[in-house]
Amino acid sequence: MSIAVSLPSSDKTEWWCQMLRDLMPDWNIYPIDKVPDPDAITYSVVWRPSTGAMTPFRNLKAIVSLGAGIDHVLADEKLPEDVPIIRTVGTDLTQRMKEYIALHVLRHHRELPQIQANQAAHVWDQIIVPPAPERRVGIMGLGNLGAAAAQMLAQIGFNVVGWSRSPKTITGVTTYAGDASFGTFLDGTEILVCLLPLTDSTLGILNADTFNRLKRGASVINAARGPHLVDRDLIEALSSGQIAAATLDVFHVEPLSKDHPFWGHPRITVTPHVASMIDAPTGSKIVAKNIRTFEETGSVADLADAKRGY
Amino acid sequence: MSIAVSLPSSDKTEWWCQMLRDLMPDWNIYPIDKVPDPDAITYSVVWRPSTGAMTPFRNLKAIVSLGAGIDHVLADEKLPEDVPIIRTVGTDLTQRMKEYIALHVLRHHRELPQIQANQAAHVWDQIIVPPAPERRVGIMGLGNLGAAAAQMLAQIGFNVVGWSRSPKTITGVTTYAGDASFGTFLDGTEILVCLLPLTDSTLGILNADTFNRLKRGASVINAARGPHLVDRDLIEALSSGQIAAATLDVFHVEPLSKDHPFWGHPRITVTPHVASMIDAPTGSKIVAKNIRTFEETGSVADLADAKRGY
Numbered sequence A, B: 001m002s003i004a005v006s007l008p009s010s011d012k013t014e015w016w017c018q019m020l021r022d023l024m025p026d027w028n029i030y031p032i033d034k035v036p037d038p039d040a041i042t043y044s045v046v047w048r049p050s051t052g053a054m055t056p057f058r059n060l061k062a063i064v065s066l067g068a069g070i071d072h073v074l075a076d077e078k079l080p081e082d083v084p085i086i087r088t089v090g091t092d093l094t095q096r097m098k099e100y101i102a103l104h105v106l107r108h109h110r111e112l113p114q115i116q117a118n119q120a121a122h123v124w125d126q127i128i129v130p131p132a133p134e135r136r137v138g139i140m141g142l143g144n145l146g147a148a149a150a151q152m153l154a155q156i157g158f159n160v161v162g163w164s165r166s167p168k169t170i171t172g173v174t175t176y177a178g179d180a181s182f183g184t185f186l187d188g189t190e191i192l193v194c195l196l197p198l199t200d201s202t203l204g205i206l207n208a209d210t211f212n213r214l215k216r217g218a219s220v221i222n223a224a225r226g227p228h229l230v231d232r233d234l235i236e237a238l239s240s241g242q243i244a245a246a247t248l249d250v251f252h253v254e255p256l257s258k259d260h261p262f263w264g265h266p267r268i269t270v271t272p273h274v275a276s277m278i279d280a281p282t283g284s285k286i287v288a289k290n291i292r293t294f295e296e297t298g299s300v301a302d303l304a305d306a307k308r309g310y
Helices: A010-023 A091-109 A112-120 A144-156 A179-186 A208-213 A231-240 A280-297 B010-023 B091-109 B112-120 B144-156 B179-186 B208-213 B231-240 B280-297
Strands: A002-006 A028-031 A041-046 A062-065 A136-140 A159-164 A174-177 A191-194 A218-222 A243-248 A268-270 B002-006 B028-031 B041-046 B062-065 B136-140 B159-164 B174-177 B191-194 B218-222 B243-248 B268-270
Touching: A002 A010, A010 A028, A010 A280, A041 A280, A062 A280, A091 A112, A091 A136, A091 A144, A091 A191, A091 A218, A091 A243, A091 A280, A091 B091, A091 B144, A112 B268, A136 A144, A144 A159, A144 B091, A144 B144, A159 A179, A174 A179, A179 A208, A208 A231, A231 A243, A268 B112, B002 B010, B010 B028, B010 B280, B041 B280, B062 B280, B091 B112, B091 B136, B091 B144, B091 B191, B091 B218, B091 B243, B091 B280, B136 B144, B136 B179, B144 B159, B159 B179, B174 B179, B179 B208, B208 B231, B231 B243
Parallel strands: A002 A028, A002 A041, A041 A062, A136 A159, A136 A191, A159 A174, A191 A218, A218 A243, A243 A268, B002 B028, B002 B041, B041 B062, B136 B159, B136 B191, B159 B174, B191 B218, B218 B243, B243 B268
Antiparallel strands: none
């Protein structure tokens, strides 16, 4: 009946411990570096755990990932084998991602980066853009977050297409599935949004070949994982004009290093991995519920597939 | 069977004349300064006509305003009396306004101006904002455009309240009507959007009293008319922190003069009256249809009330 909690900062680890203690008074909840008896730990609650952090826990029933992705857990080369991984998703996280994607798609659609550059130069230039129904927006990844974002964009009025590994049906969205249809999905797309899970087959998928298939002057939004993007290919596509602008929320190394060229690039908007932040007061309720359900039934709806990678 | 067209620039006047000629081949369509016989003019199609521009047209049946507002027509002190004014509204214009309001409300909601200031300083600061359902957005004006924008924001998930002169019912939106409820409408509002018609009673409504009633640190978006805003009151409210940020699409004088302090204000976003632009290819179809309907029936759905002012 003990839980180990591990986040990259001790402040945040303590915040989560406190929230979970309030919700789960029958449980002993410890920061991972202050566990008195490793054998008593049956669950770990983690975001970017350090390598080998969970090796001492021989009685682990499940690992809770503090996010929709599990790539940050699988990155641990010494991860205990065959321990189920529970993803943390919920309406609050879906809501936040919908907002982020709607905001940044609209921002590129309405050419706000150019309008703001004009403001800086005191230039009044009435740029007329087509209305949303004439703008093709492509969503890569149609899991909980991707499907919700696609539906939101369709409600706003965009011409939305979606692409995923396995076939999906979403009201108001034209969907494509599998590698064979990836090119068709990209053809004519003007705003490309990445919400894919990070797996061996999606690593580096935002590359020169993908960019070249989009409509010239397209925009790219990456709110999935840093390694989906080949950084150098983006810089080159921005230089050539094939890509007009990009918004990036995720990076190969986070926080983004102070001297990274993305910070100062005039056509790249950097947001600090805030598209869909879990805060402890909201997230701890989802985590507590998932642990209780798993404890009682041996499973939960948001169980990840470690072999598939998401 | 003749129409006079008047826009502030001769290029745009000629563009509209050409579009209308294509759609109305039975009619003679002239730029207002090239009308051969003023008595033959039965309709004028105008945006910001100059004072007295329509005085020579003694047989005018109706004036077509190239926009949802008619304030720019009523501003003509020599306007022929008792000539009906037809507003130009349509799904395309409503769509564009919905997009603009969704974009700028989301931008303030997610604190993107601060995140972009952080980017300029290479600062990684993960600002956590509440989700949209916990954010109260107030829409002033619930005509075609205001009602559509309010509904769009409710679909995104915001807590939307609306205020108008006469009572309105909008799904998912709490509405208030009349002067007596204005304060209640403003209480707790964090993002205030102005989409009111410009009349004697709405002139200067975005003033210190209004700002002081909002939640401290609120944002203001004006996509209606420049004179709704008391410019100096906004500057002062931004200095005091009562208002955190503003987005302005409309101004007392347009284009905004090169040396206006709004251009360089770090907390004001200036967009050049593009929230809901009518372009000639789309707008001319609405205008042609309205003139034909008025010619056949003596009325149209989008007839304005000159006494009321909108």
